[in-house]
Amino acid sequence: xxxxxxxxxxxxxxxxxxxxxxxxxxxxxxxxxxxxxxxxxxxxxxxxxxxxxxxxxxxxxxxxxxxxxxxxxxxxxx
Numbered sequence: 001x002x003x004x005x006x007x008x009x010x011x012x013x014x015x016x017x018x019x020x021x022x023x024x025x026x027x028x029x030x031x032x033x034x035x036x037x038x039x040x041x042x043x044x045x046x047x048x049x050x051x052x053x054x055x056x057x058x059x060x061x062x063x064x065x066x067x068x069x070x071x072x073x074x075x076x077x078x
Contacts, residue, residue, distance in 0.1 A: 027067060035059035 006012075039055035040048070048056065 031060060031063045034063065 035056050039052050039059055041052075
């Protein structure tokens, strides 16, 4: 990278936003994988069973809650 580019606030903001977007996409992919493997035990049909739906909902909420705890913890250490 050009040394003068490192001082460009627009470029730095863009890079930060892209990094956050990548992290969000990775988190969604991980959430999908973990919760799918845990909750969907049979070949999926056109709808989730009530137990699969409930499991997926709770799994996603727990994952999101823990992600926020981790993010807050790492931000407070900066």
